[in-house]
Amino acid sequence: MNHQDRSLPQTDLLTTIVDNAGVSRAKLLPADRVESVSKKGIGLSPAFATICVDDSIAVINDSSPVGDMRLVPDLEAAVPLTPHLSWAPADQLDQELSPMPTCQRSAARRLDEDARRNGYEYLMAFEYEFTVFKRDASGLRLGHDGPGYGLAAFLELEAFLLDLLHDLQYAGVKVEQIHPEYGKGQLELSVAPSSPVQAADTSVLVRLIARRVALQHNLMVSFSPITVSNGIGNGAHLHFSASTSKGNVFSNGDLPFNMSQSGAHMIAGLHENLASVTALLAPSVLSFDRLAPGMWSGAWACWGLENREAALRFIKGTTGYGDSSANCEVKIVDPAANPYLVVATVLALTQHGVINQVELKPPVVIDPSLVPVQDRLEKGIEQLPSSQQLGLEFLKANTVMREALGGPLVEAFVAVHAQEQEKFSALDKDTRIDLHLWKY
Known part of the structure; x- marks a missing residue:
């Protein structure tokens, strides 16, 4: 934008x-x-x-x-x-x-300014997955029946998609692509990268426009992490890169995949803290239904080149786009997360990695679940928290994020989700889906 x-x-x-x-x-x-x-x-x-x-x-x-x-x-x-x-x-x-002290947007802006003073300029972009529902006399049904990425699914929603594209462009959002995703009724929308706070602003704007346009077509869209009990769930993956006077830290070095030492430290800073910030990036009681092995949601704390089961997916520069396209995708983010806290978390942990020269573990080149259990510790592979309660316990113990965000913001965030965990975690899955379906 x-x-x-x-x-x-x-x-x-x-x-x-x-x-x-x-x-x-x-x-x-x-x-x-x-x-x-x-x-x-x-x-x-x-x-x-x-x-x-x-x-x-x-x-x-x-x-x-x-x-x-x-x-x-x-x-x-x-x-x-x-x-x-x-x-x-x-x-x-x-x-x-x-x-x-509890303003999330101000925290993100402050951390971005700190990074700029340290010589790093970040670009970020969210990918938006959401589910479309049609309304008729019988109630709601999924907006398309697939196939995933299929022309038939596109044609079923063509009028909505064209109006969505035009309204986003009218608002200044630089759309890169929209397509039917793998799940029934599911779409994905990608936008061009921008500064961290602008990327979070755009996240709010995209959802606002998508819901407005859907209503004009007698449709409804949901950005909930899970929208149907047998569905694959919606992510809000964050792509990020950072540049210094020497260029993109993910493409101007002599480490594997042309990564620089700063780029390696950034990924390492994220990697070593992933378990303790899962609650910030995937915060709801539904998030942990999505965040499971085999869902391509990044349920494993590790990184790898184009590894979609790793929480951190590294993407090399693509021929024709130059060094600018090299980036890292944080796959565990879902739409229940506050986007300003997401970008703030990535800024804080990547800068923590650079300042403390955190050493990067080797990349994981296979499905992490296939790595023998006895080898996972050495390779830095661990499954992310499997429940909201566990995620919150890890977050409360993370001093890096408490220092970065400030105690009042972390305490308020934990209080919110601890109360939600107490009230909703024992409910059956369909009830939890209904509770969250139109919230985000």
Whole structure:
């Protein structure tokens, strides 16, 4: 998404934040209020730092009903949705207009600025998998019956897909491709890389536009990690690269696959912390139904060249695209994650790897589940947490992320998902699917 040289007409403005449950919260501002609110903000309770996916509030102190914060739309990131309506992400600021310690977007921006001061400029892009449902007199049914990547599936949803493409382009989103995915009713959408905060902004915008366009076609789309009990699940994989004055760290070195030493340290920093940040990247009780071996969701903490069962899939530069296409894909991310926390996590751990010169383990060249158990420790292969509860326990013990995000943000995040785990983990799978289907 390109915010440069974009002059917006005076329109009504929809502004959003994404909370720790991964839910986008919205306020609509009339056009004549936009300029004032962009300077002074509009009120929202700080308790939204601990609001859960079902709108219950996880209380972590006695002051949750007390106080106020200011939502300030970032008009530099604003884009048009229609000739009469624009959208902009908001920052969560205190009454003095300084970032709240629980503002995820501010945390991502701060970590990106730290990386730039260290000489690294990141590019990131999410891939969006989502499920389309058709509505008729009998209720909801899947939007296409396949085959995966099939022309027949595309033609069944052609009108929706063309309008989706055009509306995304109208909003300035640089779409690279849209196609029917492997699962029935499933689609995937890829966009061009941008700076970390812009990539997270685009994640919110893509979902907003996809749902708006779907409703215009009497369809509904779900970005839930699992949408049907026998389905393969939706991911929100994050691709990232970083450049220094010497070029892309993943393609300008003399290590295997042309990786530089800095690039190796980045992947190593992620690798050694993956188990303890799974809760940030795949946070819901449904996430762990998707995050299982054999699902191509990256359930193993390891890395490998084009290895889709590894949590970290390395992608070499492609002929014709030059060095710019070399990147690393974080496969475990799903749509329940707050995108600002996702990019913040990748920034924090890759910079941790560089600063501490973390040594990269050898790549895994086969399905990790086929590596003999006795060899996995030596190769740095471990299965990621199999439950939300375990993921949260690992996160609470991770000092790197606590230092990077700050104690208040980590504590609020853990409180939200601990309450969800207590309330929802014992429910049967179909009930958990119904609870989350339209939340993200």
